[in-house]
Amino acid sequence: MSRALFAAAVLAAAPIAATVAAPVSAHAAPAHAARVHAANAFDGVWLFDDAPPNPGVTMLEVTTRGGVIAGRVTTRWYGPIAMQTPHVENGVLHFTTRNINDKAHPTRDWSVALEGGKTGLRAHLKGQIWESAIDSKGYRGTSADARARAFHFAPLPPLGQPIPAHLAATPPMGWSSWNKFADRIDDKTVRAMADAMVATGLRDAGYRYINIDDGWQGERDAQGVLHPNARFPDMKALADYVHARGLKIGIYSSQGPRTCAGYEGSYGHVQQDAQTFAAWGFDYLKYDLCSGEWFYPDADTVKRSYHEMGAALAATGRPIVFSLCEYGRFDVGTWGRDVGGQLWRTTGDITDDYATMARIGFDKNGDPAWAGPHGWNDPDMLEVGNGGMSPDEYRTHMTLWAMSAAPLMMGHDLRESTGETLALLTNPRVIAIDQDSKGIQGKAVRKVGTMEVWARPLADGRVALALFNRGETAASLALSAQDTGLTTVSGAQDAWTGQASADFGATRTVPAHGVVLLVVSGH
Numbered sequence: 001m002s003r004a005l006f007a008a009a010v011l012a013a014a015p016i017a018a019t020v021a022a023p024v025s026a027h028a029a030p031a032h033a034a035r036v037h038a039a040n041a042f043d044g045v046w047l048f049d050d051a052p053p054n055p056g057v058t059m060l061e062v063t064t065r066g067g068v069i070a071g072r073v074t075t076r077w078y079g080p081i082a083m084q085t086p087h088v089e090n091g092v093l094h095f096t097t098r099n100i101n102d103k104a105h106p107t108r109d110w111s112v113a114l115e116g117g118k119t120g121l122r123a124h125l126k127g128q129i130w131e132s133a134i135d136s137k138g139y140r141g142t143s144a145d146a147r148a149r150a151f152h153f154a155p156l157p158p159l160g161q162p163i164p165a166h167l168a169a170t171p172p173m174g175w176s177s178w179n180k181f182a183d184r185i186d187d188k189t190v191r192a193m194a195d196a197m198v199a200t201g202l203r204d205a206g207y208r209y210i211n212i213d214d215g216w217q218g219e220r221d222a223q224g225v226l227h228p229n230a231r232f233p234d235m236k237a238l239a240d241y242v243h244a245r246g247l248k249i250g251i252y253s254s255q256g257p258r259t260c261a262g263y264e265g266s267y268g269h270v271q272q273d274a275q276t277f278a279a280w281g282f283d284y285l286k287y288d289l290c291s292g293e294w295f296y297p298d299a300d301t302v303k304r305s306y307h308e309m310g311a312a313l314a315a316t317g318r319p320i321v322f323s324l325c326e327y328g329r330f331d332v333g334t335w336g337r338d339v340g341g342q343l344w345r346t347t348g349d350i351t352d353d354y355a356t357m358a359r360i361g362f363d364k365n366g367d368p369a370w371a372g373p374h375g376w377n378d379p380d381m382l383e384v385g386n387g388g389m390s391p392d393e394y395r396t397h398m399t400l401w402a403m404s405a406a407p408l409m410m411g412h413d414l415r416e417s418t419g420e421t422l423a424l425l426t427n428p429r430v431i432a433i434d435q436d437s438k439g440i441q442g443k444a445v446r447k448v449g450t451m452e453v454w455a456r457p458l459a460d461g462r463v464a465l466a467l468f469n470r471g472e473t474a475a476s477l478a479l480s481a482q483d484t485g486l487t488t489v490s491g492a493q494d495a496w497t498g499q500a501s502a503d504f505g506a507t508r509t510v511p512a513h514g515v516v517l518l519v520v521s522g523h
Ligand code: GLA
Pocket: 178, 213, 214, 259, 260, 261, 288, 325, 348, 349
């Protein structure tokens, strides 16, 4: 490619274009214009060997032609990031870059200063993208280095036909490693969780999936096959171990080059990874957008990227539940099923505190119109048992998830389940509400001050009715038949205690951040 073409290609670089531009070569600076001269000093390839892993800058390329500067920064997370409006001011190269989908900061400012040092000239690169600050120094490289470090774009297929749904007739229940262990997860701990799932009775209460979240991945081999890291010596043996206990096992990847914790993603290896997961015996895949948001920044490309993996999973012939994690963007519930998903995250990440849990559970749990058998809004995993909320707050957490027909993925260390935690997680009446076969997602029907009344019609004609108090002090409210959608109420049972509720219409006092959950009969 000519230098002019390269400059144009860099300036216009479309993130999905299947092209890797030729490297830039240094050229002599013209003597006539100081400004051009300064710009040309940046020209060439600069290599970064020890830049922080996120976004993992590997290379800076700059070219100047006729005073017009073009260039890009290549990263492990996002591939090549094109320079926008590059210009030299006081000897420093300035440019901006597209900043993912951060509406508050659609672009970020970057700079390159040339600095002499004992070991030669260095390009001092500073900038920011998403949450990562960049401050690294690169040294001159050759065009061969640039070729070796070039990012290889993967083509994105057009959107295929809707993928038929047959899994997850009710919301999946299980455990995931992320909330408690983050990426400090290993084979031994996963086995211990499978054992604890059985020993605690959680399996028999309905929790079936043992899901390994981010942090299991190692490197790809010469054939592109992804291998686990040293903490997971044998994935097939681990899956067998979990299956032998009457449980199912899940795994995690991303359509981007890097997962959210910086591990190897499935970019460019989608079909191959689906085959690998199926061959190991996995039953569930959480597919997290992460660095893929750079390549798939809009509804069309995000859908296609999920459909690509949904179709690849279907092609394995193994039933694998497909969990979409793109934080609820682009009305995911309107297309999640079509791309093969059985559940889709509706929010950013939960944390183990009431404020975050309540914001998600009350207000960001997904449109009830989207939910039903084989397709569920996923307000993220449970924090019950992790210690950051009071018993009333955790009861509210479980109640909100059950009323929302949400997947119940526990997130604590199952070996440390206290009696109180198990009582919250295994209450058969609460689980029955969550798992109700009709799959109607409940919603708020009345809000009075800090109180919210939620109703969820059940398959047998009864109605689950929750009275939440979001306030900091106890509050009181009387329920009415109107809240239930029934004409006449004939009886009510407190789902948490199992007690019959004698006077349905009585004023009820609910503690701060607490809840009363009833199952109401009538017609
Ligand atoms: C994202 C997801 C989390 C978890 C982490 C793993 O933040 O939303 O649920 O999977 O990535 O890195």
